[in-house]
Every structure is written in structure tokens, then in C-alpha cells.
Amino acid sequence: MKRDTIIIGAGVVGLMCAYHLHKAGRKVTIIDEGDITDCTSFGNAGLLSAFDKGCLAYPGVISTTMKQMLKGESPVNIHPKLDPKLFTWLFKFAASANEKRFKRTVMLFEKYGEDTLKLYEKMQKEDNLDFDYHRKGMLSVFTEDATYEKKLKECESKDKKTYKILSKEETKEYLPCGNEKIKGSILFTRNAHFDPKRVMLETKEFLEKEGVEFILNEKIIDIKFSNKKVKSVSSLTNTYEAENFILSTGYQTLLADIRKKSLMMTPAKGYSITFSMPNELKPKTSTLFSDLFIVMTPRRDSVRLTSKLELGSTDTKVVKEQIDSIKSNFEKYTLPFEMKDIKEWTGFRPLTPNDIPLFGRDEEYKNLVYAMGMGWLGMTFAPSIGKIVRKIITKDLENKNSDDVLLFSGFYQ
Ligand SMILES: Cc1cc2nc3c(=O)[nH]c(=O)nc-3n(C[C@H](O)[C@H](O)[C@H](O)COP(=O)(O)OP(=O)(O)OC[C@H]3O[C@@H](n4cnc5c(N)ncnc54)[C@H](O)[C@@H]3O)c2cc1C
Known part of the structure; x- marks a missing residue:
């Protein structure tokens, strides 16, 4: 049996591609090696923070990271290993951290981030999905005088409606658990947050009810090509044929490697700690x-x-050391309170060296579309990318005919 569209990988990106293609009347099948309960798309922060947060490859990132390392507060760890791809990635990252690229990236983030927020809002309204979504802004809290002053200066050139500088008392209202070491804060009003687990489970349930086919607990380990097209993909037990194939396998590149497509991205491991705490100390918005x-x-x-x-x-x-390090850095700037029902988690960001995602058609096998490399902003961009992928497939667009691919895909930057 030949299917219409097969999506490999049911993280947020795969589900959003499925959602948009299904809405366009396409018959979609999703295959995942897991059971959609715990990929990177579940344990992340749930920030929809395309605005005023900058990108990872910012001018000065190397010296800032060195300073944080000396203070014992650096979030970054590089495990030394002889991997030429990692060295190339690091080299490209350092080269990307310049003013010109930074400005361009920030503009693209705003454009596609705004699209995403509208799409999430529409999904909740039209399809009755509950993401625990709030567009109440993101509070940026500063623990160093120098960075606070720098950010305040940057704000001078921004539209005043997009941020609010909070006094110490106002900061306390937003972040009651913060202590006196906090230097100040700025509320960036355009950002939102939600509960990523709800997004994943509600979207999956909706798609299932709508008749999207899910094939779970099957890892795709091979691709067969014929006449400049992908003919089929196979797991250990089954082979699946389709008209279109979408790769949305997060940080894993096995299938792109089989295709000999070098995707310039690297897994960037992160952690989360989820807990309950006294209500009166909970932050009022994402911080x-x-x-x-x-x-x-x-x-x-x-x-x-x-x-x-x-x-x-x-x-x-x-x-454990990484969890302890997060807690001890956090506790330096907060009042003591008991974290209860703690759940510790780790996952991998599919990180490109210039913060730009990798999506679009394969140049040689035209029925293969990539939706990868969302890095630290996969929740923030997944619906926009899903919408673009829908357009590419339903309108049979080549990359060169898609403004979005040419503008925002790392294949062309
Ligand atoms: C600590 C942390 C905090 C983050 N915070 C935020 C945030 O606040 N806001 C934000 O926007 N983003 C955030 N991110 C990033 C975001 O979580 C990711 O960009 C996003 O989840 C990536 O989604 P994905 O669908 O590409 O990958 P994944 O969620 O990893 O999904 C990929 C899926 O593909 C499947 N798969 C892989 N290979 C195969 C195969 N061969 N066969 C079958 N199935 C396969 C996997 O099982 C998996 O289910 C954070 C990430 C981390 C780690």
C-alpha cells in the first residue's frame, strides 16, 4: 500500500507538520521510534520567546561564556572528543556570532515567532485544544550590574510598548521567590509560554481523532531511493512507501546520514527540573x-x-552534577523554599551553529522534505515550519519558489 505523506519523527515539529497537512486535506502517517511520551519536545521550558531574547550566536558570546566559567555559573560544557563535525560546528558558531548576522536572525525570529503565536492561538480556539498558554510576557531578570545596564541601553532603541522596566518592588511582585541579589528586571511583553507536554498530548490526541495514522515504537533504519525519489523507508519489521516523506527526527541524523546529506547541527544536551512549590512564591510569568x-x-x-x-x-x-549545579546557581538568587515532587529530565536540542533551522526539499530526491535543526526554539517555530512544509508539499514548490525557505532555512545561509 502506498501512502500519501509519511512523517518520520513525532516531536513537536513532526506533529505540527502533520497538523497543517491534515488541515490541507492530506492523508498523513506519522512514524516514531518511541510512543510520544518523552522526547525533547516534552521536557523543555515551554517559552515562546522569539522576541527580545536574542540568539545563542551573539557577538561577545565567547567572552561572556569564559566569564561565567570563571564564576562557576556557566551553563555550557563541551565534552572533548575527536569529532571533526563538532569542531566544524564550533568554528561555524564562532564565525556566526557577529553583529550583522545577529540583527538578521533577530528579525527572522520576530517574523516567524509572531506567526507561530497566532497559529497556536488559532489551534486552541478552533480545535478546542488546551495548551496552558499565556501571552503575559517574559521577565528577564539580571544578576549582574553590567549586563543589566547593557540591556537597558539596548532597550532605548526599542518600541516602548514591547518592554517594561520593573523596579525592585515590581520585580518582587512578578518573581516573589527572588532575593535581594537580583539587580533588576525587564518584562518583554510580546513573549508567551505554555506547557509543552500539554501541547504534545493534546495535538496528538486531536490528530488521532481526526484520523491521522500513528505507527509507534518503530525506528526507521533505512531509506530506499529510485528514479530520483525516495521510494520507501523501513524499520526492522516493515517497509513503507509514500508519495512524500518528511524527516523531523530532532537531533538524530541517521536517516539524513544514509541519504549522505550533511546537516550542520549538533545535539546540545539540556536539563529540566519540574516541581511543586508554595503558590505564593510562584513566578507570575515565564522568567x-x-x-x-x-x-x-x-x-x-x-x-x-x-x-x-x-x-x-x-x-x-x-x-546528577548538572542538576545540582542548576539548583545551586538558582538558589543563590532566590529565597529558600522546598521543591516537592521533583522530576528531573534531560533532552537534546538539535542545534545549528547560527540558530537558523534546516528545512526545505532535498535538492536531489524531490519528494523528501527536511524539518530539522530547530535548536533551542523548536516549540517557538514548529507551527510556522509546519505551515511552510504544508505549502511546499501541497503547492509542489521547489525551494527556489518558496520565499520562506530562501529567507529562513539554514540550507541557504
Ligand atoms: C532544556 C531544554 C529547554 C528548551 N526550552 C525551549 C523553550 O523554552 N522554547 C522553545 O521553543 N524550545 C525549547 N527547547 C528546544 C525544543 O525543545 C526543541 O527544539 C524541540 O523540542 C525539537 O523538536 P523536534 O520535533 O525537532 O525533535 P524531538 O522532540 O526530539 O522529536 C524527534 C522525534 O523523532 C523520533 N525519531 C528520531 N529518529 C527516528 C527514527 N530513525 N525513526 C523513528 N523516529 C525517530 C524521536 O523518537 C522523537 O520522538 C528546549 C530544549 C531543551 C533541551
Whole structure:
């Protein structure tokens, strides 16, 4: 049996591609090696933060990271290993951290980030999905005078409606658990947050009810090509044929490697700690401890801390030292309270060296579409990318005819 569209990988990107193609009347099948309960798309911070947060490859990132390392507060760890791809990645990352690229990336983030927020809002309204979504802004909290002053200066050139500088008292209202060491904060009003687990489970349930086919617990390990097209993909037990194939396998590149497509991205391991805490100390909105790279997101029944960026590791275990390091950095700037019902988690960001995702058609096998490399902003961009992928497939567009691919895909930057 030949299917219409097969999506391999049911993280947020795969589900959003499925959602948009299904809405366009296409028959979609999703295959995942797991059971859609715990990929990277579940344990992340849930920030929809395309605005005013900058990107990872910013001018000065190397010296800032060195300073954080000296202070023992660096989120970054690089595991030394002889991997030429990692060295190339690091080299490209350093080269990308310049003013010109930074400005361009920030503009693209805003354009596709705004699209995404509208799409999530529409999904909730039209399809009655509940993502625990709030567009109440993101609070950036500063623990260093120098970075706070720098950010305040940057704000001078921004539209005043997009941010609010908070006094110490106002900061306390937003972040009651913050202590006196916090230097100040800025509320960036355009950002939103949600509960990523709800997004994943509600979307999956909706798609299932709508008749999208899910084939779970089957890892795709091979691709067969014929006449400049992908003919089929296979797991250990089954072979599947289709008109179109979408690769949305997150940080895993096995299938792109079989195709000999070099995707310039690397797994960047991160951690989250989810817990309950006294209600009166919960933050009022998502909060970024800017100098620590720690995010604290309130959810209906709990709060989540996320941090760390480890390169060169694909070990799926939660490393206790990393969890302890997040807690101790966080506790330096907060009042003492008891974290209850703690759940520790780790996952991998599919990180490109210039923060730009990798999507679009394969140049040679035209029925193969990539939706990869969303890095640290996969939740923030998945619906926009899903919408673009729908357009490419339903309108039979080549990359050169898609403005979105040419503008925003790392294949062309
Ligand atoms: C600590 C942390 C915090 C983060 N915070 C945020 C945030 O606040 N906001 C934000 O926007 N983003 C955030 N991110 C990034 C975001 O989580 C990711 O960009 C996003 O989840 C990636 O989604 P994905 O669908 O590409 O990959 P995944 O969620 O990893 O899904 C890929 C799926 O493909 C499947 N798969 C892989 N290979 C195969 C195969 N061969 N056969 C079958 N199935 C396969 C896997 O089982 C998996 O289910 C964070 C990430 C981390 C680690």
C-alpha cells in the first residue's frame, strides 16, 4: 500500500507538520521510534520567546561564556572528543556570532515567532485544544550590574510598548521567590509560554481523532531511493512507501546520514527540573535568569527550571552534577523554599551553529522534505515550519519558489 505523506519523527515539529497537512486535506502517517511520551519536545521550558531574547550566536558570546566559567555559573560544557563535525560546528558558531548576522536572525525570529503565536492561538480556539498558554510576557531578570545596564541601553532603541522596566518592588511582585541579589528586571511583553507536554498530548490526541495514522515504537533504519525519489523507508519489521516523506527526527541524523546529506547541527544536551512549590512564591510569568541561562516557567500544577548546554554528549542519562549545579546557581538568587515532587529530565536540542533551522526539499530526491535543526526554539517555530512544509508539499514548490525557505532555512545561509 502506498501512502500519501509519511512523517518520520513525532516531536513537536513532526506533529505540527502533520497538523497543517491534515488541515490541507492530506492523508498523513506519522512514524516514531518511541510512543510520544518523552522526547525533547516534552521536557523543555515551554517559552515562546522569539522576541527580545536574542540568539545563542551573539557577538561577545565567547567572552561572556569564559566569564561565567570563571564564576562557576556557566551553563555550557563541551565534552572533548575527536569529532571533526563538532569542531566544524564550533568554528561555524564562532564565525556566526557577529553583529550583522545577529540583527538578521533577530528579525527572522520576530517574523516567524509572531506567526507561530497566532497559529497556536488559532489551534486552541478552533480545535478546542488546551495548551496552558499565556501571552503575559517574559521577565528577564539580571544578576549582574553590567549586563543589566547593557540591556537597558539596548532597550532605548526599542518600541516602548514591547518592554517594561520593573523596579525592585515590581520585580518582587512578578518573581516573589527572588532575593535581594537580583539587580533588576525587564518584562518583554510580546513573549508567551505554555506547557509543552500539554501541547504534545493534546495535538496528538486531536490528530488521532481526526484520523491521522500513528505507527509507534518503530525506528526507521533505512531509506530506499529510485528514479530520483525516495521510494520507501523501513524499520526492522516493515517497509513503507509514500508519495512524500518528511524527516523531523530532532537531533538524530541517521536517516539524513544514509541519504549522505550533511546537516550542520549538533545535539546540545539540556536539563529540566519540574516541581511543586508554595503558590505564593510562584513566578507570575515565564522568567529568564539572563546571566545564568536558567528559565523558570510556571505551569498549572508545577514550576519548571531548565538550563545547561552540553556539547559532545549523546548520553541520555540525567547527570546528577548538572542538576545540582542548576539548583545551586538558582538558589543563590532566590529565597529558600522546598521543591516537592521533583522530576528531573534531560533532552537534546538539535542545534545549528547560527540558530537558523534546516528545512526545505532535498535538492536531489524531490519528494523528501527536511524539518530539522530547530535548536533551542523548536516549540517557538514548529507551527510556522509546519505551515511552510504544508505549502511546499501541497503547492509542489521547489525551494527556489518558496520565499520562506530562501529567507529562513539554514540550507541557504
Ligand atoms: C532544556 C531544554 C529547554 C528548551 N526550552 C525551549 C523553550 O523554552 N522554547 C522553545 O521553543 N524550545 C525549547 N527547547 C528546544 C525544543 O525543545 C526543541 O527544539 C524541540 O523540542 C525539537 O523538536 P523536534 O520535533 O525537532 O525533535 P524531538 O522532540 O526530539 O522529536 C524527534 C522525534 O523523532 C523520533 N525519531 C528520531 N529518529 C527516528 C527514527 N530513525 N525513526 C523513528 N523516529 C525517530 C524521536 O523518537 C522523537 O520522538 C528546549 C530544549 C531543551 C533541551
